[in-house]
Amino acid sequence: DAGVTQSPTHLIKTRGQHVTLRCSPISGHKSVSWYQQVLGQGPQFIFQYYEKEERGRGNFPDRFSARQFPNYSSELNVNALLLGDSALYLCASGWGSYEQYFGPGTRLTVT
Amino acid sequence: AQSVTQLDSQVPVFEEAPVELRCNYSSSVSVYLFWYVQYPNQGLQLLLKYLSGSTLVESINGFEAEFNKSQTSFHLRKPSVHISDTAEYFCAVSDSGGYQKVTFGTGTKLQVIP
Numbered sequence: 505d506a507g508v509t510q511s512p513t514h515l516i517k518t519r520g521q522h523v524t525l526r527c528s529p530i531s532g533h534k535s536v537s538w539y540q541q542v543l544g545q546g547p548q549f550i551f552q553y554y555e556k557e558e559r560g561r562g563n564f565p566d567r568f569s570a571r572q573f574p575n576y577s578s579e580l581n582v583n584a585l586l587l588g589d590s591a592l593y594l595c596a597s598g599w600g601s602y603e604q605y606f607g608p609g610t611r612l613t614v615t
Numbered sequence: 616a617q618s619v620t621q622l623d624s625q626v627p628v629f630e631e632a633p634v635e636l637r638c639n640y641s642s643s644v645s646v647y648l649f650w651y652v653q654y655p656n657q658g659l660q661l662l663l664k665y666l667s668g669s670t671l672v673e674s675i676n677g678f679e680a681e682f683n684k685s686q687t688s689f690h691l692r693k694p695s696v697h698i699s700d701t702a703e704y705f706c707a708v709s710d711s712g713g714y715q716k717v718t719f720g721t722g723t724k725l726q727v728i729p
Contacts, residue, residue, distance in 0.1 A: 508658075537716070546619075546705050546719035547659070560716045594658055596717075604717060606651075606658040 506530070508597050508607035516613045517585050525580040525610045529597030535559075536578040537604060538570055539594040547594055553578055582612075590614045617642040617708050619720035627726045628696055636691040636723045638680075638706030645711040648689040650680055653703045653722075662704070665689065666711075676700075701727045 509528045517523050529536050535554045539547035552560040553572035572578045576597075582589055590613050596604035618641045628634045640646065647666050651659040663674040670682040680691045689706060706720040 539717075539719075546707075546721045547717075549716050549718065552716055562716075596659075603649075603661060603664060605661070608658040 508595055508605055510593075510595050510607040510610050512610060513608070514611045514613075516615060518615055519585055519587060521585050522581065522583050523585060523612060525582075525593050525595075525612070527578045527580070527595030527597075527607060529576050529578070529595075530605055533597035533605075534576055535598045536572055536576065537596045537598075538578070538580045539596065540564075541592040541594055541609070543591070550580070585614045587614050617646065617710065617718045619706050619708050619718055621706055621720035621723050623723050624721065625724045625726065627728055629728050630698055631695045633694050634692065634696050634700075634725065636704050636706075636725065638689045638691065638720060640687050640689065640706070640708045642687075642708060642710070647709045647711050648680075648682055649707040649709070649717065650674075650678070650689070650691050651705045651707060651719075653705065655702075659705065662691075696725070696727050698727050698729060700725060 511526045537552040538550040541547040549562040550564050551570045556572045567583045570580045592609040592611050594609045595607045598604045620639045622637050649664045650662040652662045653659050663672045665672050665682045673679045678693045703722045703724045705722045707717045709717045
């Protein structure tokens with residue numbers, strides 16, 4: 505079975521631009537969570553979606569938004585990019601066992 | 616609010632020696648506890664988890680962790696490490712009544728020396 509997939513793998517953007525990151529969960533999983541991992545730190549929770557509804561939001565500015573589609577895939581959008589948004593963005597899926605499966609991540613570099 | 620403290624940012628250990636990676640957590644509610652491993656340039660892989668029941672949990676590759684509620688700890692141990700265990704290890708906690716939001720520690724880099 506395919507694991508969690510994320511696209512793109514790497515991305516380079518300029519300050520002020522907008523970016524969209526995509527995630528496909530494991531088949532059957534209805535929950536998707538997004539995390540930001542800055543180099544040298546642990547992942548920080550951004551959003552969780554379950555059955556297309558937002559169920560949790562971390563301490564991130566409104567420039568960050570997300571949505572989940574009927575097929576349970578998800579997008580993370582970041583507007584007005586800052587240098588500090590450079591990080592590995594991780595998506596995780598699960599289905600209620602309180603166990604999450606992480607994708608390989610998208611490495612975002614903002615210049 | 617929950618928090619996780621991993622006191623050791625780096626742990627060097629010789630191959631075949633035992634290792635313990637320390638993790639303490641803070642929470643006002645019942646929790647689930649996890650250890651994740653991250654190899655260079657990869658995402659996180661679940662190593663083991665404590666949800667309920669036996670306080671000693673084991674992974675398939677020889678790691679074990681013990682949930683100690685009184686000390687709010689969930690230390691990770693392995694009696695004999697291998698070169699392939701070199702990676703970064705993250706302790707994490709989630710609210711047992713929540714929707715899978717996970718709070719991570721800052722990570723411990725395990726360096727196995729040949």
